[in-house]
Amino acid sequence: MAVDVRWATTGDAAALAAMLCEMAVHYRQPPIDADRALSASQKWLDQESPAYPxxxxAFAEGEICGLASVAIAHxxxxLERLLFLKDLFVRENVRNAGVGRALMAFLAGHCLREGIGRIDLTTEDWNEGALRFYDGLGADRHGQKVFLRLSGEALKAIAIKS
Known part of the structure; x- marks a missing residue:
């Protein structure tokens, strides 16, 4: 299967929203309202910087089939920037068909062109398919870091009141 990968543009909001809705279900989250996902996608893509998408x-035969959500950290x-891969998601009907590998190759090429030294990522410990996939790409597992999160009440408690 031929897979085309590109950075999302404002015209891709509906495709991105569809992927976000499917991704929530896959990651065992409550379903996302399609209108809310579309609104968020439009807002995010309107704010994208061409320098830091x-x-x-990923598209196959013109249909959206995968996404990678990333951030560049300085x-x-x-003293090297890194690309943090927040999410890599491939539709179930095209898993193991090269979509994930095409997305990772696209990101790796971007890193090399832009002088970004590495890709960091996390995955759930229960996601055996993802663990096998990243192992197959040659990813090293690092036990040096502990993943932490501030959200909800903890986020509110530490926020500066303006």
């Missing part, structure tokens, strides 16, 4: 989309202790 946030969503790569610099780490080694």
């Amino acid at each position: 946030h969503f790569a989309l 610099p780490g202790i080694d």
Whole structure:
């Protein structure tokens, strides 16, 4: 299957929204309202900077089939930027058909062209398919970091009141 990958543009809001809705179900989250997903997608894509896009989309035969959500972080202790892969999601009907690999190749090529030194990512410990996929790409598992999150009440409690 031929897979085309590109950075998302404002015209891709509906495709991105559809992927976000499917992704929520896959990651065992409550279903996302389609209108809410479309509104968020339009807002995010309107705010995208050409220098730092946030969503790569994969298409096969003109249909959306995968997405990568990323952020660029400046610099780490080694003075190299990194690309943080927040989510990589491929529609179930095209898993194991090269879509994920095409997305990762696109991101790796972007990193090399832009002088970005590495791709960091996380995945759930229960997601055996993702773990096998990243192992197959040659990803190293690092146990040096603990994943933490501030959200909800904790986020409110530490926020500066303006």
